[in-house]
Amino acid sequence: MLEFAILGLLQEAPMHxxxxxxxxxxxxxxxxxAISYGTLYPTLRRLQxxxxxxxxxxxxxxxxxxxxxxxxxxxxxYTITAEGKERFAQLIAQAGPETYxxxxxxxxxxxxxxxxxxxxxxxxxxxxxxxxxxxxGLRDVLGRAAERLDAYTLELQRHGLDACEREVRWLEELIAxxxxxxxxxxxxxxxxxxxxxxxxxxxPGESRKERP
Amino acid sequence: MLEFAILGLLQEAPMHxxxxxxxxxxxxxxxxxAISYGTLYPTLRRLQxxxxxxxxxxxxxxxxxxxxxxxxxxxxxYTITAEGKERFAQLIAQAGPETYxxxxxxxxxxxxxxxxxxxxxxxxxxxxxxxxxxxxGLRDVLGRAAERLDAYTLELQRHGLDACEREVRWLEELIAxxxxxxxxxxxxxxxxxxxxxxxxxxxPGESRKERP
DNA sequence: GCCGCGATGTATCGGTTCGATACATCGCAC
DNA sequence: GTGCGATGTATCGAACCGATACATCGCGGC
Numbered sequence: 020m021l022e023f024a025i026l027g028l029l030q031e032a033p034m035h036x037x038x039x040x041x042x043x044x045x046x047x048x049x050x051x052x053a054i055s056y057g058t059l060y061p062t063l064r065r066l067q068x069x070x071x072x073x074x075x076x077x078x079x080x081x082x083x084x085x086x087x088x089x090x091x092x093x094x095x096x097y098t099i100t101a102e103g104k105e106r107f108a109q110l111i112a113q114a115g116p117e118t119y120x121x122x123x124x125x126x127x128x129x130x131x132x133x134x135x136x137x138x139x140x141x142x143x144x145x146x147x148x149x150x151x152x153x154x155x156g157l158r159d160v161l162g163r164a165a166e167r168l169d170a171y172t173l174e175l176q177r178h179g180l181d182a183c184e185r186e187v188r189w190l191e192e193l194i195a196x197x198x199x200x201x202x203x204x205x206x207x208x209x210x211x212x213x214x215x216x217x218x219x220x221x222x223p224g225e226s227r228k229e230r231p
Numbered sequence: 232m233l234e235f236a237i238l239g240l241l242q243e244a245p246m247h248x249x250x251x252x253x254x255x256x257x258x259x260x261x262x263x264x265a266i267s268y269g270t271l272y273p274t275l276r277r278l279q280x281x282x283x284x285x286x287x288x289x290x291x292x293x294x295x296x297x298x299x300x301x302x303x304x305x306x307x308x309y310t311i312t313a314e315g316k317e318r319f320a321q322l323i324a325q326a327g328p329e330t331y332x333x334x335x336x337x338x339x340x341x342x343x344x345x346x347x348x349x350x351x352x353x354x355x356x357x358x359x360x361x362x363x364x365x366x367x368g369l370r371d372v373l374g375r376a377a378e379r380l381d382a383y384t385l386e387l388q389r390h391g392l393d394a395c396e397r398e399v400r401w402l403e404e405l406i407a408x409x410x411x412x413x414x415x416x417x418x419x420x421x422x423x424x425x426x427x428x429x430x431x432x433x434x435p436g437e438s439r440k441e442r443p
Numbered sequence: 444g445c446c447g448c449g450a451t452g453t454a455t456c457g458g459t460t461c462g463a464t465a466c467a468t469c470g471c472a473c
Numbered sequence: 474g475t476g477c478g479a480t481g482t483a484t485c486g487a488a489c490c491g492a493t494a495c496a497t498c499g500c501g502g503c
């Protein structure tokens with residue numbers, strides 16, 4: 020999962036570890052906590068070993084020697100390779116069961132701008148199916164096993180059931196939207212005041228960000 | 232986390248692995264997928280080594296010998312010890328940061344019937360604080376970094392933000408309820424042999440919301 | 444009669460991820 | 474000048490997952 024996210028992010032720009040973590044946190048903040056370095060660095064090494072990314076120690080720009088008595092530990096900048104881009108495309112195409120769990124779906128969704136419409140639709144529908152199953156499971160428990168459980172546990176189930184129903188509705192809207200071929204704009208009943216006229220087209224547009 | 236849940240469940244009745252998993256799934260179905268055996272069995276072994284639980288091979292009841300040519304692999308029934316109950320109480324009392332993340336909070340909440348009111352209140356408020364922070368983070372991203380992100384990523388953040396707002400309201404209700412409603416104080420069911428009966432604290436009120 | 448098949452049941456293995464920790468530099472406020 | 478928070482790289486043990494293997498039981502279909 021993290022592999023997927025890293026490959027996706029590095030397609031926007033080369034980055035070093037710390038920056039990668041920040042971008043990851045910004046992009047995936049809605050679905051999971053900040054990624055741990057204990058995961059990030061080993062994964063970067065794994066990706067490099069596989070040839071999907073390359074690492075390069077940052078040279079101080081206009082490199083005069085002066086090896087520096089204070090041996091500056093350079094930042095390590097990671098860049099995606101052509102094979103890495105292929106790999107990313109492959110990861111998008113193939114969908115296992117993990118594509119539809121909470122984290123997997125979230126990560127895939129976060130990179131929908133780089134995903135073609137047919138795949139988006141497939142993922143959205145797979146996720147809906149999975150959530151519907153979870154919903155049915157919760158209804159079963161609330162219906163059949165209710166007397167075996169205490170009031171707090173039941174309240175938790177009710178809360179979860181409501182979340183499922185909400186997510187299904189959300190997915191329905193996204194699916195309908197996707198079918199009609201428009202950008203993802205779900206009408207929200209008076210949410211927080213974040214105004215945006217952001218429009219990222221269905222085809223993967225080259226978005227950009229820059230360096231300090 | 233799993234340790235906590237197992238200890239909590241085994242206080243209701245002794246169980247074998249498979250049953251434990253089913254009960255766990257029923258109780259925590261709203262917040263996490265079914266627990267893996269690759270986690271369950273090693274954890275049981277760990278708990279046994281620590282002395283919190285004991286394991287006993289199930290005897291076929293009114294044990295006639297007849298070692299059986301078909302060597303029946305007996306079910307292994309786990310029972311909580313006095314030290315295990317102490318341990319559970321200790322785990323309830325002490326709250327680390329992991330008490331307030333999605334999984335940790337869910338598990339603690341699921342065992343609120345065995346938790347005293349003051350602790351329930353503390354956990355509820357800690358969770359609210361954590362969700363409020365996440366909410367602020369999402370608002371920041373949606374406000375300040377919106378132009379850097381594509382429409383799908385933004386939609387994801389909006390969905391997450393909505394979930395946060397919902398959960399905060401849910402928590403508010405639970406907290407208000409907890410403060411006004413008098414203490415449930417859970418009676419401990421008989422340890423061995425007896426089928427558990429239902430002991431429900433006062434209803435945590437009416438509401439439904441959000442995602443796990 | 445017997446055959447497959449799904450539910451019950453115990454168990455291990457490899458791999459991913461987390462949380463804590465360590466260490467070093469930079470800029471800025473006190 | 475000194476502390477301190479942000480930036481930055483890195484490792485280690487432990488928790489947890491998903492796949493897999495293997496065995497028994499009851500039940501319906503042929």
